[in-house]
Amino acid sequence: MSGTDLRHFGRQLFGLTPPQRITVLFVFRTIVSAALAMWLSMRFGLDRPSTSMITVIIVAQPQSGLVLAKSVYRALGTLIGCGVTLLFVSLFAQYRELFIGSVALWVGICAAGSAYFRDFKAYGFILSGYTALIIGFPAALHTGVTFDTALSRVSEVLLGILCAGVVADTVFPHRLxxxxxxxxxxxxxxxxxxxxxxxxxxxxxxxxxxxxxxxxxxxxxxxxxxxxxxxxxxxxxxxxxxxxxxxxxxxxxxxxxxxxxxxxxxxxxxxxxxxxxxxxxxxxxxxxxxxxxxxxxxxxxxxxxxxxxxxxxxxxxxxxxxxxxxxxxxxxxxxxxxxxxxxxxxxxxxxxxxxxxxxxxxxxRPALPDSSRFTPHGDLPTAIAAGARAALALVLVCTFWIATDWSAGSGAALIACIVCCFFAASPTPVLATRQMMLGAVFSTLLSWPYALILQPAVGDSFTMLIVSMLPIMIPALWLAAQPATAGVGLPAALFFASLAAPQTPMIQDPASLLNQGLSLFLGMAAGGIVFSTLIPAEGAVRLDRLLNALRKQLSEVCTRPLDGLRARFESHCRDLQMQISITTKISEAAITDAQNYGLSLLEIGHAIIDARRTLATHADLAPLHGAMSATLDAVVRVAEQASALRRRRALKRLDDLIADVGAMHLHAPAALAARQRLLHALYRLRAGLLDAADHPESLSAGAAHAA
Amino acid sequence: MPREFALSGILFPSLIVVFVIAAAVTWIIDGLMARANLHRYVWHPPLFRLALFACLFGAGGLLLY
Amino acid sequence: MNAIKALRILMTLAICVIAVMVGTALWDHYMLSPWTRDGRVRADVVAIAPDVAGLIADIPVHDNEYVHKGDLLMRIDDKRYQMAVDQAEAALKAADVERHLRKQEAARRAKLDSLVISKENRETTSSQAAAADAKYDAAQAALDVAKLNLERTEIHAPVDGYVTNFTAQVGDYASVGKPVLALINAHSYYILGYFEETKLPRVRAGDPVRIHMMDGEELTGRVQSVPRGITDQNDTVGRSMLANVNPTYNWVRLAQRIPVRISIDDLEHHPLIAGQTCTVVIKPGKQDTKQAAAAPAG
Missing domain, CATH: 1.20.120 (Four Helix Bundle (Hemerythrin (Met), subunit A))
Incomplete structure (x- = not known):
């Protein structure tokens, strides 16, 4: 019986639809790998086996490719974070303020990196910030055991990653x-x-x-x-x-x-x-x-x-x-x-x-150069804002921690960091934080009866421990597998694992459980406040930033060297348009305007690149360079701030240029063809600009919002 | 080969090195197999990959001790 | 087509079986074969303390110096003890004189009959002579003690070994019984390997051992003995001599460590430092036949 037959058979047996089957397998795989990671972690005598379990849940995804990608970057991030933390502890552990300052700076850099890259690399950044905290604070509080703590944490995390990766790749993998x-x-x-x-x-x-x-x-x-x-x-x-x-x-x-x-x-x-x-x-x-x-x-x-x-x-x-x-x-x-x-x-x-x-x-054989690839638009202002947000949230929570001498303060700082880093690139960080809070409520409420009643009752069998966690883990992971509820389910599973935190020997401590539960909310609240109020990340602010980035694309297309420019320009524009389309808390019309702006930008940019390339490859057209760059300057000025005057001026320059090109005396057929090409590109540019003038909201959209 | 090696004053089990080497070799073999289209002779590639890695790692570890 | 399908499954399964076998072998080897990274070099240390008190007059040895058995380690100022000997000698002389006096007196009285002196008087002198005799013996013993004290102002090495952690200075006051230096017995170096209890069944006295020092050096040795008891960490005695047992959950039970004593071959050629860390690998089985042959004889 081949694999397909088996699958068919399984579907018939349980009457599952394919999405349900994916969810069931996801829950199954996650629990298997979490149990495996925890068992190995306990067997090797690592001091916080729950870290392995949490790691498995963090990288858990229904698709094996996603798990593997996340795992690789998580492992890298963890190693880098560990190294940086050891450095900070050795430099600043004596001075609390300096230490917290340096950690906040590092977390800020990591959050900025994750907001800048936004692909799987972002995950590595998030994790190096997060690792700095999970190792850094306990280590700074007990400097004598810093190295052991760091090594143990790194081993636990790597073990968790390994288990998650291997199980996701081999046990009924769902491939992409x-x-x-x-x-x-x-x-x-x-x-x-x-x-x-x-x-x-x-x-x-x-x-x-x-x-x-x-x-x-x-x-x-x-x-x-x-x-x-x-x-x-x-x-x-x-x-x-x-x-x-x-x-x-x-x-x-x-x-x-x-x-x-x-x-x-x-x-x-x-x-x-x-x-x-x-x-x-x-x-x-x-x-x-x-x-x-x-x-x-x-x-x-x-x-x-x-x-x-x-x-x-x-x-x-x-x-x-x-x-x-x-x-x-x-x-x-x-x-x-x-x-x-x-x-x-x-x-x-x-x-x-x-x-x-x-x-x-x-x-x-491909005709394109080997290096051509899609490069997502990395936006420096967005990244800096994200970094500032994370650093600020961390400093806020740490100030509270120092002022009150609260024993769970480091936990709150950790959660604030997680919120700020994980949602750094999210289009809806406030909503995501709210969902996370819901998940935390779910898991905090359940972890109480679990840790104080159920866990002591199951005795000291590992199998029973895992079985006792199932009634809470299965629903949480089930929610995590549905895109609509993943924002609630994943944190619920995560916080449950960290609150229930089985370890050997097991210590039951209701007071610390309460403190930890509270620290979750405090940390998330700090993150939420920073995202929504102090340095807002949603709505009009976000749209403005994206439009600004789009405008910058036009000036880049006029000035940057031609090599690889087209792929860069197009991928950045497409990326920005996608980001515009998922912006929330803003009117539909504003998004459509911004989209139209992006589309007209694509057309104009395409024409400009064509014109520049033709000009650059034909020596006969060299006398036009001066006029061309003057025209492009005028176009850039329109992009920077659209006004009727600027647009008129740009059109005038363009018409002059077209006239110049037409008036050139050329004889060689190749030069004539090149002139034709250049002319066509310029006509298209002109048409694009006129088009934009017909729809004032499009080219000036950014300016109107910025004003 | 010694069971442990020192890196700036810290002893690490050599098994870590074996692990990394085995993972790298598995990755390379896997790539070569894909290039030569040998995967059609394999029923469950990830399982095969895992087993290949286990063989390399196990053999390396046993040779070491 | 079917052949290829069969080949695919066969090949995958075959490599899986091999992987499981190799993996199990490695796991067994790593988890069960008797080796440990947790080994320590140990040695017997003699804590040298002076037998007599006094100012330290001379220290002919240096820190970390090798000394032979009987070498002088330290001399305590002996003037007082010399004087004590003189004093004891004088006392002895005095006792001797008195003893003679009493003896002659008693002898004289003994010759006189009972008409001249009373019986009581005679008995008294004879007892006085016996007492003077005893006093002389006491003075003799006191002299011996004084001489011994004088002799003990010189402290000699009781074993071959290394002076270590030697901080006393000339002029320090050495009190009786308070150690002033540690002497490591040069012939006593051995290794304690802390083995998990799961690995103990494969550890037997007499098994050859390879020892990897942290600095890269390699030694060989033999298992000397396996201890027959360690502390139960969960068994403390509370108030009123009642047992105090902690409630613990061990989801996964970990093995405890047992210290196995290992003797080192060829000690002279490997300078060791007590307390060094090492990895201990026992090669079980190779010694079995020899061991079996040796056991009845031993």
Whole structure:
């Protein structure tokens, strides 16, 4: 009986739907690995076995790839945090204020790092801050045993990670690799259908916008999937560079397509059906190829030659006789964009086809540089705010701790740090803190009867200990497995494990239990206050920061060196747009405005990069450099603060530049072609700017909010 | 090989080194297998990987002592 | 296709079985084979204390010096004891004179008949002579004590060994019975290995042992003996001699440690320091036949 049959059999036996099955297995795996970690930890005589258990719960995820990725970064973070703590203890343990100050600074740096990176690397940052606290405070209070404490804590954490990783990877693993493969396939199919549909004017504009938004969201989804599957599957690991390039190629093609789409939409709005029709006729062979998209990487290989010949057909000389002269620039821009899109589609398809092979055959070698990859936008102001928040929360709690000499003060500081670090990059930190509090209430209330009545009753058998924890762990983990309630369930399981904290020999101490319970709430309250009031992280403040970052993208696109600029610009814009879309506590209209701003930015940026690249690669166009940079300066000024005057000035500069380009005397065919390209890019830039002027809320959206 | 090694005055069990080496070798073998497409001869790759690691680690540990 | 499927399952299962076997072997080896990282070098230490009090006059040895049995370690100022000897000698002389006097007196009286002196008088003198005799013996003993005291102002090494932790200075006052220096017996070095109780079944007296010092040096040795008792940590005596047992939960019970005494081969070539840490690995079984042969003889 093969694995599939077994699975089928299991489903029939228990009558479970696939999501339920995933949840059941998740609960089962987590409990098995928690028990294993705790048993080993006790067997090796480590002094706080509950740390291993807590570690298992922290990294617990239904998907094995996520567990592995988190585990790797958690292990790294723990080791770094441990080293830093030992340094701090050896330097500052004598001076309480200095020690707390330095720890607060470190936690601030870690929170800033996690807010800056926001992917799995963030997890490593969070953990190095958190480790500094779980080792640092007990160690500073008892300096004699610092090293032993540190070593023991690190061993417990690493043991927990190891158990969680091994169990997640081997016991009925729920893999993400199929989801990644599926995403690669559907994304290609959807994209091909979108292009074919839009070019052949079959799709409603609304429909195409929806599809477009979904595909843009897939860029981020693909990235996070790839990052976690990397740890789960060696097949994916060796394809990793190509998968990264695939995402870049997709992004490039999607942006070119977006530019083309807007150009066509503009023509349609003007009622100029003519261009539309000619572009579509010309794209006929391309549409034919795309209307029948390959279902897998192997099939993509057969699509590739057809696509290549279709794209080659696009570059045949254009018969522009039927075009009215005032529409000629748009027409040629459209053809240009179509050609560019075709080239990018070939790159994309070639990468896709190469995924069928572990080592790509020469014909399918990627055309992109090895280093091209999606780089999420790291926002320095956001990161600094997150760091300040964490440091502030820690200082607040520690001040309270010192002032009152409260025995559980270090626990409260730890929770405050966890709240600030874990939610540093969250779009809804206040909500997350509230959910966490709910989980803490659940676990504090239950841990009382558990620790004082049930645990003493089960005697000293390890099996019974685990069994006695099940009635609370199972519901908590069940909640943790559902995305909607994960914010409650995971903290509940976590705090329950830390409050019940089985250790050998076991000590029952109701007073310390109460103190610890209180410390949870105090720590979370401090975190919540900092997030919501002192340095707010949600709503309009967040949107402003994101818009600011978007505006900065435009000036970067005008000034940064061209090497790798396109992938960088596009991934940052896409990332920021995704972040804008999940911003809460703000009106729907404001988000739509910001989204539109992002989209027009993409188009303008695309045109600018095109123009800059053409200018840079053709020596004949060198005299234009001065005028070009003046124009770009004007555009940057519009982006910084949009006003009618600035926009007029930028348009004027642009028109001058276009006139200059048109007036150049060039003879070599290559130079003429380059001039055409440059002109088309500039027309597109002009159109984009005019478009933005028609919708004042878009380009000036950021300025209005900032004001 | 000694059972322990000293790192700046602290003795660590050599088993840690064996562990790290075994993990690295497993990772490399796994990568090579994926490259040569040998995984189709394996029924449950993670289990296989774990077993491979256990073999390497166990053999290394037994050789050490 | 089926063949490949079978091969897949077979290959995976095979490597799993091997992994389980190797893993179990390692676990057994690590957890059960008699070795411990918790070994300590021990040695017998003689605490040298002066037998007589006085100012320290001379210290011919230095800290950490090797001394042979009988070497002079320290001299206490002997003037007072010299004088005591003189005094005792004088007292002895006086007692001697008196003894002679009384003896002659008694002899004289003994010759006289009862008409000249009374019987009582005669008995008195004879007893006085006996008492003077005894007084002389006492004076003799006092002289011997004074001489012994004088002799004991010199402190000599009772064993071959190393002077250690020697802080006394010339001029210090040494009181009777208060140790002033420690002398480590150079032939007494041994190792205590703290073994988990689970590992003890594989430990037998006479088994060869490899000892890895923390500084990287390697020694060999033999298991000398296994103790027959350690303290029960949970068995303290409370008030009124009643047992006081702590209620503890041991979810996972851990093994206690038993100190096993190990003798070191070839001690002369390895300078050891009592208290050093070492890893102790016992190679069981290799000695079994020899041990069995030796056991009846011993």
């Amino acid at each position: 690799a199929p989801a990644l493969v599926e995403l690669v396939r559907t994304r290609y199919r959807d994209f091909a259908m979108l292009i074919a549909g839009t070019l052949s004017s079959r799709d409603e504009p609304g429909e195409s916008a929806r599809r477009h938004a979904r595909l843009a969201g897939d860029i981020m989804r693909f990235e996070s999937l790839r990052a976690s599957v990397y740890f789960e599957d060696p097949e994916v690991r060796i394809r990793n560079p190509r998968l990264q390039q695939l995402n870049v190629a997709f992004m490039a093609a999607l942006t070119s397509f977006h530019a083309l789409e807007r150009l066509l939409a503009r023509q349609r709005a003007k009622g100029g059906d003519l261009i539309d029709r000619i572009v579509c006729t010309r794209a006929k062979s391309l549409i034919d190829v795309l209307a029948d998209p390959p279902g897998s990487a192997a099939e993509a290989r057969t699509t590739l030659p057809r696509l290549e010949s279709a794209v080659a057909a696009l570059s045949m000389p254009v018969d522009a006789s039927g075009i009215p002269p005032e529409q000629a620039p748009e027409f040629h821009s459209g053809i240009d964009l179509l050609r560019q899109l075709g080239d990018e589609l070939i790159t994309y398809t070639r990468l896709y086809a190469s995924l069928a092979h572990a080592v790509p055959p020469a014909a399918l």
